[in-house]
Amino acid sequence: MLEKxxxxxxxxxxxxxxxxxxxxxxxxxxSNLDEHKTCNYYKKNQPLFIEGSxxxxxxxxxxxxxxxxxxxEEGKEQIIHIAKQGEIVGFRAMFSGEAYKVAATTLEECNIxxxxxxxxxxxxxxxxxxxxxxxxxxxxxxxxxxxFITNMAQKSVRERLAFxxxxxxxxxxxxxxxxxxxxxxxxxxxxxxxxxxxxKDFKDDNLIETHARKIEILDKKGLLDLAxx
Amino acid sequence: MLEKxxxxxxxxxxxxxxxxxxxxxxxxxxSNLDEHKTCNYYKKNQPLFIEGSxxxxxxxxxxxxxxxxxxxEEGKEQIIHIAKQGEIVGFRAMFSGEAYKVAATTLEECNIxxxxxxxxxxxxxxxxxxxxxxxxxxxxxxxxxxxFITNMAQKSVRERLAFxxxxxxxxxxxxxxxxxxxxxxxxxxxxxxxxxxxxKDFKDDNLIETHARKIEILDKKGLLDLAxx
DNA sequence: CAAAAAAAATGACTTAAATCAGCTTTGAAT
DNA sequence: ATTCAAAGCTGATTTAAGTCATTTTTTTTG
Numbered sequence: 001m002l003e004k005x006x007x008x009x010x011x012x013x014x015x016x017x018x019x020x021x022x023x024x025x026x027x028x029x030x031s032n033l034d035e036h037k038t039c040n041y042y043k044k045n046q047p048l049f050i051e052g053s054x055x056x057x058x059x060x061x062x063x064x065x066x067x068x069x070x071x072x073e074e075g076k077e078q079i080i081h082i083a084k085q086g087e088i089v090g091f092r093a094m095f096s097g098e099a100y101k102v103a104a105t106t107l108e109e110c111n112i113x114x115x116x117x118x119x120x121x122x123x124x125x126x127x128x129x130x131x132x133x134x135x136x137x138x139x140x141x142x143x144x145x146x147x148f149i150t151n152m153a154q155k156s157v158r159e160r161l162a163f164x165x166x167x168x169x170x171x172x173x174x175x176x177x178x179x180x181x182x183x184x185x186x187x188x189x190x191x192x193x194x195x196x197x198x199x200k201d202f203k204d205d206n207l208i209e210t211h212a213r214k215i216e217i218l219d220k221k222g223l224l225d226l227a228x229x
Numbered sequence: 230m231l232e233k234x235x236x237x238x239x240x241x242x243x244x245x246x247x248x249x250x251x252x253x254x255x256x257x258x259x260s261n262l263d264e265h266k267t268c269n270y271y272k273k274n275q276p277l278f279i280e281g282s283x284x285x286x287x288x289x290x291x292x293x294x295x296x297x298x299x300x301x302e303e304g305k306e307q308i309i310h311i312a313k314q315g316e317i318v319g320f321r322a323m324f325s326g327e328a329y330k331v332a333a334t335t336l337e338e339c340n341i342x343x344x345x346x347x348x349x350x351x352x353x354x355x356x357x358x359x360x361x362x363x364x365x366x367x368x369x370x371x372x373x374x375x376x377f378i379t380n381m382a383q384k385s386v387r388e389r390l391a392f393x394x395x396x397x398x399x400x401x402x403x404x405x406x407x408x409x410x411x412x413x414x415x416x417x418x419x420x421x422x423x424x425x426x427x428x429k430d431f432k433d434d435n436l437i438e439t440h441a442r443k444i445e446i447l448d449k450k451g452l453l454d455l456a457x458x
Numbered sequence: 459c460a461a462a463a464a465a466a467a468t469g470a471c472t473t474a475a476a477t478c479a480g481c482t483t484t485g486a487a488t
Numbered sequence: 489a490t491t492c493a494a495a496g497c498t499g500a501t502t503t504a505a506g507t508c509a510t511t512t513t514t515t516t517t518g
Binding site: 071073096098102125134135138139143145147148154 | 302307321325326330368369370372374375376377381418
């Protein structure tokens with residue numbers, strides 16, 4: 001695996017920036033961003049923020065993956081989204097003015113930059129392109145979540161898992177999927193045991209292959225078919 | 230029931246405006262809004278827009294209720310939200326620049342105003358208060374949908390129905406809930422037969438009372454308890 | 459590297475909720 | 489008022505998926 005460590009990242013040379021909401025920033029805007037951000041190294045399973053806390057700024061993922069989740073009754077996690085490099089995490093609650101309803105925790109070692117609330121809101125207020133990007137992003141996610149709800153309501157666990165694996169293949173971009181069975185079950189919305197049994201089925205059907213915890217997608221098209229898409 | 234009919238509504242005297250995103254509009258802004266809107270009367274079960282079409286503007290509900298839904302595999306509806314007077318419908322897709330992923334259909338006779346896309350976007354661009362209101366709204370809804378997903382994944386149908394009835398009680402504001410059993414099932418995310426059986430249980434437990442199709446909430450606290458909240 | 463802890467896997471059993479089929483009531487339209 | 493289709497309701501049956509208990513494998517840590 002890639003060696004990660006605490007290092008100072010410059011926005012101007014950040015590989016993740018081009019895919020992010022800051023992608024359109026010009027030189028002056030980029031160096032302004034640079035001055036207002038701090039870089040931090042996170043270990044695996046470290047929280048960025050928890051439910052109920054007040055947002056103090058936004059997190060920009062430079063490297064690594066982060067799960068966004070809520071907790072149900074008995075504290076069981078429901079993973080809503082898995083964010084990767086280039087994604088900005090934690091800005092939704094800043095606009096609603098409320099405490100976080102979701103929590104964010106690293107799934108692996110990460111390098112993540114932090115931008116202070118007032119600095120970020122200043123940028124949003126003065127930069128129309130950024131603002132439009134954010135509104136587009138919020139709207140798109142809203143539509144995605146409508147689909148998510150519909151899938152939860154109408155699809156079987158088998159179909160949801162097939163779809164989730166195809167999504168994870170995109171998120172892990174060719175790398176093997178590396179999640180605990182529990183996290184995966186909490187993403188699909190099922191029991192861990194059920195998830196494990198279904199993974200075996202998929203393995204028997206040559207859709208995937210497992211290397212200990214890691215999952216390799218062999219037949220993405222087959223998975224999407226199975227998901228009913 | 231209240232008699233509804235095609236009538237011209239003035240934004241200045243609109244009873245729904247104060248609760249809407251336009252609530253903060255001053256006199257000049259209100260008359261500008263007035264000039265750019267048209268009023269329309271809708272019969273029950275009339276679509277405002279359908280999935281896949283491109284947004285041409287936004288809908289502001291003056292009177293009546295509207296269901297927002299997606300369709301799964303075999304066309305089965307999943308109701309995501311039920312909008313009432315004061316709510317603005319259809320603006321999310323305008324920011325994403327994509328076709329509607331959801332559809333909207335009236336649940337009863339409605340009076341609904343329409344504001345053209347360019348006029349609305351102009352207002353958003355020039356009015357910071359409106360813009361902030363929209364961003365707050367988008368963010369709040371995003372959080373609501375995270376909770377919705379978690380409920381679908383982790384709660385039983387019984388719990389979800391109890392919660393849905395409590396929500397509907399707020400939406401219908403004291404009026405009796407008036408939805409087909411099918412719509413209600415598509416909101417809760419279950420089969421119509423299952424929903425009917427559970428309604429009977431709730432009736433037996435004196436939580437609700439039915440008057441033909443209409444449902445009266447007798448014990449909202451009891452319902453919320455049952456929902457596990 | 460060994461030991462301990464955590465995660466993964468398997469088996470047996472239970473149950474919530476879907477499906478299918480048929481019957482009854484309601485309300486809309488003539 | 490009568491008719492007819494749509495919606496509501498009930499019963500019987502099936503099944504997908506959850507739960508609980510135990511074993512095996514993997515991962516972590518001293």
